[in-house]
Amino acid sequence: MNKPKVVLIGALMDPALEKLQNFCSVKQWDEQQSIPQEILMEWVADAEGLIVNNSVTVNEELLQHAPRLKVIAQVSVGYDNVDIEACSKYKIPFGNTPGVLVDATANLAFSLLLCSTRRIHEGWDFIRSNSWALGHRLALGTDIAGKTLGIVGMGQIGAAVAQRANAFGMNVIYYNRNRRQDDEKIGAAYQSFEFLLKESDAIIVLTPLSQETRGLFGPAEFRKMKSTACFINVSRGSVVDTDALVEALQTGEIAYAALDVTDPEPLAQDHPILKLSNILITPHIGSATLETRTAMAQLTVDNILAGLADRPMAACVNASKITEKNEKP
Numbered sequence: 001m002n003k004p005k006v007v008l009i010g011a012l013m014d015p016a017l018e019k020l021q022n023f024c025s026v027k028q029w030d031e032q033q034s035i036p037q038e039i040l041m042e043w044v045a046d047a048e049g050l051i052v053n054n055s056v057t058v059n060e061e062l063l064q065h066a067p068r069l070k071v072i073a074q075v076s077v078g079y080d081n082v083d084i085e086a087c088s089k090y091k092i093p094f095g096n097t098p099g100v101l102v103d104a105t106a107n108l109a110f111s112l113l114l115c116s117t118r119r120i121h122e123g124w125d126f127i128r129s130n131s132w133a134l135g136h137r138l139a140l141g142t143d144i145a146g147k148t149l150g151i152v153g154m155g156q157i158g159a160a161v162a163q164r165a166n167a168f169g170m171n172v173i174y175y176n177r178n179r180r181q182d183d184e185k186i187g188a189a190y191q192s193f194e195f196l197l198k199e200s201d202a203i204i205v206l207t208p209l210s211q212e213t214r215g216l217f218g219p220a221e222f223r224k225m226k227s228t229a230c231f232i233n234v235s236r237g238s239v240v241d242t243d244a245l246v247e248a249l250q251t252g253e254i255a256y257a258a259l260d261v262t263d264p265e266p267l268a269q270d271h272p273i274l275k276l277s278n279i280l281i282t283p284h285i286g287s288a289t290l291e292t293r294t295a296m297a298q299l300t301v302d303n304i305l306a307g308l309a310d311r312p313m314a315a316c317v318n319a320s321k322i323t324e325k326n327e328k329p
């Protein structure tokens with residue numbers, strides 16, 4: 001029996017890759033640079049499955065070029081690069097990887113909070129620049145117990161961050177599009193966005209990127225924050241107006257920022273944000289642990305195999321929008 005053809009963009013960890021190769025004929029793009037559009041279009045022309053990463057834009061044009069496509073999956077929880085409505089229109093289920101990355105991402109977010117408030121990476125720079133030996137003083141950090149943490153975007157990862165902040169004695173408030181019914185269980189109180197901006201000592205952003213959240217943090221929002229505030233983004237870079245953030249850090253409107261995501265990504269070496277001393281940036285590594293990435297790869301392959309076999313997928317974003325398969329418009 002012929003194996004179904006699957007196009008794989010990017011790397012996939014073993015043993016998931018091996019499993020995929022056992023059941024499917026896999027064509028993989030694993031180069032540093034993004035796949036050129038003409039090659040992508042050529043490859044998807046006869047593909048039945050497609051695994052993408054966020055360097056690929058999945059839109060109607062791509063779907064029109066892929067008449068045999070039965071399923072798409074991505075090794076991430078965020079899918080702002082994918083036009084879900086178009087996938088649903090073409091009756092193609094799209095799978096992502098929620099759940100399995102919650103703890104790793106919450107740990108990274110909380111690490112950025114601790115590193116920022118205790119100025120850990122500055123300490124490391126201080127040592128490497130020989131300042132210790134020269135007797136220069138290192139600036140003091142701040143405590144987090146008793147301080148207010150504002151979480152913007154209260155999904156599973158937000159709840160896991162709230163749990164950690166509670167354990168560290170923080171007062172946790174959150175803002176979300178919809179208020180959660182289990183405020184008490186997650187140990188966080190719902191507040192308006194305005195209140196959160198004004199009252200938080202630290203803000204952690206975890207909201208997905210959408211039309212509503214693009215540029216959510218701009219000049220006006222930074223102006224409302226405390227001058228001692230620490231701003232942390234672990235969602236998507238475009239939720240923040242980068243120029244406004246640079247200015248807020250330069251002028252002292254806020255004290256500090258830590259970002260796991262940036263706009264653009266990656267940052268050019270001469271980007272002004274890299275010249276600031278009151279910022280810490282990590283290269284989009286929220287879910288990057290061996291265990292988590294292995295589980296994400298496994299879930300992605302399970303999603304693809306289920307979609308190819310017309311079985312329900314473990315994590316499908318548009319399951320409710322797809323009724324009859326393979327009836328393409």
Ligand SMILES: O=CC(=O)O
Pocket residue numbers: 075076077078079101286287
């Ligand atoms: O950014 C990472 C993800 O969306 O999983």
